[in-house]
Amino acid sequence: MNSWQSLRVSSIAPSATLGMTDKVKQMRALGENVIGLATGTPDFDTPSYIKESGKLAIDEDITYMVYTVSMGLPELRQAISNKLKIQNSISVSPDQILVTIGVKEGIFNAAQACFNPGDEVLIPTPTWVTYDACFVLAGVVPVFVQSNAANNFKVDPEILESKITKNTKAIMLNSPNNPSGAVLDLETLSAIADIAQRHDLLVLSDEIYEHMVYGLSKHISIASLPGMEERTLTLNGFSKSYAMTGWRVGYVAGPKAIIKNIAKIHGHSVTCAASFAQKAAEVALTGPQDDLKKYIATLHLRREQLVSGLNSIPGVNCLSPDGGIFCFPNISSLGMSDVDFSTYILEEAKVSSLPGSAFGPGGDGHLRMNFARRNAEDIDEAVERIRRALMKL
Numbered sequence: 431m432n433s434w435q436s437l438r439v440s441s442i443a444p445s446a447t448l449g450m451t452d453k454v455k456q457m458r459a460l461g462e463n464v465i466g467l468a469t470g471t472p473d474f475d476t477p478s479y480i481k482e483s484g485k486l487a488i489d490e491d492i493t494y495m496v497y498t499v500s501m502g503l504p505e506l507r508q509a510i511s512n513k514l515k516i517q518n519s520i521s522v523s524p525d526q527i528l529v530t531i532g533v534k535e536g537i538f539n540a541a542q543a544c545f546n547p548g549d550e551v552l553i554p555t556p557t558w559v560t561y562d563a564c565f566v567l568a569g570v571v572p573v574f575v576q577s578n579a580a581n582n583f584k585v586d587p588e589i590l591e592s593k594i595t596k597n598t599k600a601i602m603l604n605s606p607n608n609p610s611g612a613v614l615d616l617e618t619l620s621a622i623a624d625i626a627q628r629h630d631l632l633v634l635s636d637e638i639y640e641h642m643v644y645g646l647s648k649h650i651s652i653a654s655l656p657g658m659e660e661r662t663l664t665l666n667g668f669s670k671s672y673a674m675t676g677w678r679v680g681y682v683a684g685p686k687a688i689i690k691n692i693a694k695i696h697g698h699s700v701t702c703a704a705s706f707a708q709k710a711a712e713v714a715l716t717g718p719q720d721d722l723k724k725y726i727a728t729l730h731l732r733r734e735q736l737v738s739g740l741n742s743i744p745g746v747n748c749l750s751p752d753g754g755i756f757c758f759p760n761i762s763s764l765g766m767s768d769v770d771f772s773t774y775i776l777e778e779a780k781v782s783s784l785p786g787s788a789f790g791p792g793g794d795g796h797l798r799m800n801f802a803r804r805n806a807e808d809i810d811e812a813v814e815r816i817r818r819a820l821m822k823l
């Protein structure tokens with residue numbers, strides 16, 4: 431019998447993040463009390479004024495019951511254009527912005543629209559699991575550029591440049607980084623911008639954690655650097671900043687001709703992002719930002735709490751992440767692989783995490799743990815459970 435399985439789908443692995451989320455759901459359905467630190471979902475509620483605007487759009491306005499303009503609601507694209515100018519120093523008009531079903535759709539369709547089979551894209555690692563799959567599905571060869579804990583997982587521009595071949599077409603950046611929390615500073619971004627210009631490369635910059643920066647770290651958009659606007663796709667969305675993962679709204683902004691090509695694929699594959707979710711996204715950007723400020727202040731505290739909790743466990747060494755919502759502790763001195771350790775604490779301590787090796791070269795020996803929890807007690811409880819589980823070994 432035919433297996434109806436394409437070579438394309440055989441070339442990628444299922445999402446490690448979603449796999450763990452499903453496993454935790456199954457354990458909870460069986461009555462297990464699992465503290466879930468594995469997912470990329472902030473454990474916060476979408477601010478009420480945003481929820482209300484989505485409900486109002488459904489209840490009161492027929493225009494939100496039909497497809498929107500495929501590129502996205504004009505008022506949302508205008509709000510994004512204003513936001514990018516004010517917060518990110520990027521000048522793009524609304525017709526240079528495509529509203530997508532999250533950053534994921536933006537990356538997937540950008541990979542389809544910008545590259546040909548055999549093209550290479552440089553991806554600094556450890557890296558979010560989805561980039562690799564999106565490029566592979568487009569026939570693109572992902573070329574990993576490993577960074578490591580010794581330099582706080584920052585991309586080394588020299589190593590990056592050494593990986594360039596005649597097939598290299600782009601660099602995939604993610605700052606603040608998932609999973610390592612690394613935030614690229616101006617010096618590093620300028621060096622990468624210089625490389626991109628000298629080698630005529632496109633830069634895809636996923637800035638979904640832009641507001642989650644701690645201490646002296648500052649988020650800088652590479653598209654704002656001289657000469658970069660014409661060769662950068664800035665990807666961002668509402669999932670993390672406004673706790674709107676399930677609403678599924680994101681965007682990609684960049685040179686008009688490229689956005690038009692991505693929009694062609696978007697139009698045929700999804701038509702548009704959900705209308706009322708787009709309305710809520712517009713209100714997220716134009717409404718009061720107090721909830722965002724409170725949420726970031728809470729994340730500062732949770733980050734400190736998880737870092738110090740993990741460092742109090744013998745054998746666990748956790749750097750303080752400069753950005754993002756994850757701790758990335760090194761557990762290699764415990765004498766277990768990251769996969770075995772993650773499985774052990776799930777089964778024994780009922781704490782979910784992701785093994786660092788799921789995030790590509792340089793990630794092994796680490797765990798990824800989400801500290802974006804609304805309740806401080808969850809973090810203390812998770813740390814104590816891990817400590818007790820380790821004492822049993």
Ligand SMILES: Cc1ncc(COP(=O)(O)O)c(C=O)c1O
Nearest residue numbers: 470532533534558608667669680
């Ligand atoms: C780096 C990064 N980019 C994008 C996403 C997904 O974004 P969205 O929900 O907008 O598709 C995630 C989610 O975990 C992420 O970690």
